[in-house]
Amino acid sequence: MKVSLEHFFANRFTDADNEIPEVVQYFKPLKVAKDELLLESGMVCHSLYFIVSGSLKTSFIDAKGQETIRHVAFENQFLSSLHSFIKQTASTEFIYAIEASELQFISYNDFQKLISETTLFRDFYIKMLETTYLNNHWRIETFLRLSAKERYEYLLTHKKEMVQRLSNKNLASYLGITQESLSRIKAKK
Numbered sequence: 001m002k003v004s005l006e007h008f009f010a011n012r013f014t015d016a017d018n019e020i021p022e023v024v025q026y027f028k029p030l031k032v033a034k035d036e037l038l039l040e041s042g043m044v045c046h047s048l049y050f051i052v053s054g055s056l057k058t059s060f061i062d063a064k065g066q067e068t069i070r071h072v073a074f075e076n077q078f079l080s081s082l083h084s085f086i087k088q089t090a091s092t093e094f095i096y097a098i099e100a101s102e103l104q105f106i107s108y109n110d111f112q113k114l115i116s117e118t119t120l121f122r123d124f125y126i127k128m129l130e131t132t133y134l135n136n137h138w139r140i141e142t143f144l145r146l147s148a149k150e151r152y153e154y155l156l157t158h159k160k161e162m163v164q165r166l167s168n169k170n171l172a173s174y175l176g177i178t179q180e181s182l183s184r185i186k187a188k189k
Contacts, residue, residue, distance in 0.1 A: 003052060003053075003075050003076040004052070005024050005027055005050050005052075005104050006020055006021075006024055008050065008076055009023065009024070009120065009124070012124075012127070013120050013123055013124065016118070016119055016120035016123065019118045019119065019120040019121075020120065022114075022118060023114055023118060023120055023121055023124075024104075026106050026107075026110040026111075026113075026114060027050065027104040027105060027106050028104065028105055028106075029102070029103070029104055030049075030102075030103045030104070030105055031100075031101070031102055031103070032054075032097040032100070032101050032103065033097065033100055034097055034098070034099050034100045035096060035097060035098075036096065036097045037094065037095070037096055038056070038095040038096065038097065039081055039084075039091055039093070039094060039095035040091075040094055041060075041061065041090075041091055041092055041093060041094055042090050042091070043084075043090065043091060044084055044088055044089060044090055044091065045080055045081040045082075045084035045085040045091050045095075045108075046085070046088075046107055046108050047080065047085070047105040047106065047107060047108070048078055048079075048080040048085060048105065048106050048108075048111055049073075049078065049079050049080060049095075049103045049104070049105045050077075050078050050103060050104040050105070050106075051073055051074060051075050051076065051077055051078075051079065051101060051102075051103055052075065052101075052102040052103060052104060053075055053101060053102045054074075054075070054097060054098070054099040054100055054101025054102060054103075055072060055073060055074045055075075055097070055098040055099045055101060055165060056072070056073050056079045056095060056096065056097055056098060056101060056103075057069050057070075057071065057072045057073075057079075057095070057096055057098050057170065057174075058070045058071045058079065058080075058081055058093050058094070058095050059093060059094050059096065059173065060092065060093050060094075061094060067173050068173055068176060069170060069173040069174040070093060070139070071135065071139075072098065072162060072166065072170075072174060074161060074165070078128060079095065080095075081093050081095060082132055085108060085111075088108060098165075098166065098170060099165070142154065143176060148175055148176070148177045148181060148182075148185060149185050149188075151175050151176075152175060152182070152185050152186075155171075155175075162174065168182055168183070
């Protein structure tokens with residue numbers, strides 16, 4: 001299902017409708033293929049992506065080639081290697097397209113320009129940071145307090161789209177378990 005950036009801002013920031021055209025003009029379209037690499041570890045992240053259709057993931061890959069997915073984003077969501085993007089330093093993670101995706105992206109320089117010039121984008125930035133904090137807090141808490149089975153059950157109840165759209169490989173990586181462990185958990189359902 002395709003969504004628009006204009007619709008995203010209009011639904012969340014109703015008091016800044018007049019700034020929406022100004023903001024969206026800084027975003028550029030980008031189509032990426034399934035499994036396409038958008039950011040490699042060691043590179044500086046210069047873009048913030050809005051997902052029109054498809055999905056993206058941020059992940060860490062260790063020296064043995066083992067991937068751990070930090071975050072997954074679907075339509076109507078933003079994704080970036082935020083630490084690298086904000087600080088303009090080398091990223092420690094990768095960004096990949098999980099599915100063929102249509103994106104809108106903004107450069108770091110344009111992002112900073114809009115923060116300094118528009119109320120809409122300043123408000124958006126605050127909301128983005130709040131959402132990122134809440135997502136990261138949830139990830140840490142569930143890894144510390146819940147078993148792998150409980151994390152999977154939580155996704156089934158609260159984030160069913162992840163279970164439906166992610167491959168077993170990606171879902172296991174997101175849950176921090178092996179594919180075999182995920183298969184055992186699913187078999188017991």
